[in-house]
Amino acid sequence: MENVFVGGFARTPxxxxxxxxxxxxxxxxxxEAIRAVLSETGLSSDEIGEVIIGNAKQTSTHSNLGRYVTLAADLPVKTPAYTVQRQDASGMQAIINGYAKVKSGNASIILAGGTESMSQIPYEILNARYEFAPDKIVMHPIEAMITGGLPREKYGIVTLEAINKAMGEKYAITEEEQKEFVQLSQRKAAESPLKESITSIQVKLKKMTLDITRDDIYDRIEMKALPADAAAVCLLMSKSALDDNNLKPIAEIVSIGTSAGDPLGEGLLGTAAAKKALNKAGKSIENVDFIEVNEITAAQVLATAQSLGISKSDVETKVNVHGGALATGNPWGAAGAILLERLISSLKKADKEWGLALCGAAGGQAIAVVVRIV
Incomplete structure (x- = not known):
């Protein structure tokens, strides 16, 4: 079995x-993210064995988004590509798929990551083909589209507010504690020096061209992550591929874990996924240096910390050390890939070695990845 390394990564703000x-x-x-990682590493696009892109809010437009962006980024037409969907964890799932292919020796270089434009998610009009009349149309905005494919007759319409309330009550997390965590996340994000992997984006707005170089930071206190737009990709490479292309590894993906559980509780925490990944790596939660958790809601992050035995002091100093989605918003399909990249950048910046990235997903699923800086 091959060791799997991250040879480069890039993301948009x-x-x-x-x-x-x-x-x-x-x-x-x-x-933009694909072109940036190729430019920064100098890797020829001919070397890429496959492209895997996660996207949560898929539409009928470019239903195989992975193939579309491969061609749009001017990669060779011979490059296979596909799209995966695992809600918030779609980007991380894409990376895991690439990891598995390199690990098994079936590829030497995979470009994987995720993307989402929550701003451009279309509204759904149910039953339009049968009864297209204004008084019979049911439209679903972004805020209602978070059920993760749960059977509505069994779970009803699941909202992040309901999830946050349920977890707060179960784990005895007060509203004041949640507010403090949101403020902590916002402060960390605002003070973050991490710019290494962010590629600037030029956007034309009316008569101006803006050069966007940093993440947007929310300053209002919300107990749930707000929707956001972003993309992130990384190059997964074998040792021989790194050597052949004169690239140095940034980090090694050591182990992975997946889990599922109660969609309104334990499943979203991903405790089982984290423990699986840590056990495979021969590590405990106490001896990883940093932990990145997707901040879906404030109570969910604090409940995750409780369930993994992370102390309150370590929540402040080891968990999401440069802020998270409660500060910047949650770009679903890109969230897991951003977690992994932020974890690696944080470890390198602080001269640390071991990290855990844990990404919960709507529907009660989670993925965990243990990395080591090399």
Whole structure:
């Protein structure tokens, strides 16, 4: 079995819903990230064995987004590509798929990541083909589209507010504690020096051209992550591929774990996924240096910390050390890939070695990845 390394990565800034990046499609954002990682590493696109892109809010437009962006980014037509969907964890799932292919020796270089334009998600009009009349149309905005494919007759319409409330009550997390965590995330994000992997995006707005170089930061206190726009990709490579292309590895993906559970509780925390990944790596939660958790809601992150045995002091110093989605918003399909890249950048910046990225997903699923800086 091959060891799997990250040979390079890039991402766009994260844009607020209907903000500076609202005119860019998920495809356009992914193309920017792909071109950036190839430019920064100097890797020839001919070397890429496959492209795998995660996208949560898929539509009938470019239903195989992975193939579309591969061609739009001017990669060779011979390059296979496909799209995966695992809600918030779609980008991380794409990376895991690429990891598995390199690990098994079936590829030496995979370009994987995720993309999402929450600003451009269309409304759904149910039953339009049968009864297209204004008084019979049911339209679903973005805020209602978070059920993760759950059977509505069994779970009803699941909202992030309901999930946050349920977890707060179950784990005895007060509203004040949640507010403090949101403020902590926003402060960390605002003070973050991490710019290494962010590629600038030029956006034309009316008569101006803006050069977007940093993530947008929300300053209002919300217990749930707001929708956002972004894309992130990384190069997964074998040792021989790195050597052949004169590239140095940034990090090694050591182990992975997946889990599923109660969609309104334990499943979203991903405790089982984290423990699987840590056990495979021979690590405990106490001896990883940093932990990145997708901030879907404030109570969910604090409940995750409780369930993994992370102390309150470590929540402040080891969890999401440069802020998270409660500060910048949650670009679903890109979220998991951004988590992994932020974790690697954070470890390198602090001269640390071991990290855990944990990404929960709507519907009660989660993915965990353990990385080591090399």
């Amino acid at each position: 994260i844009g607020k819903l209907d903000g500076n990046l609202k005119t860019l499609t998920a495809e356009a954002l992914a193309v």
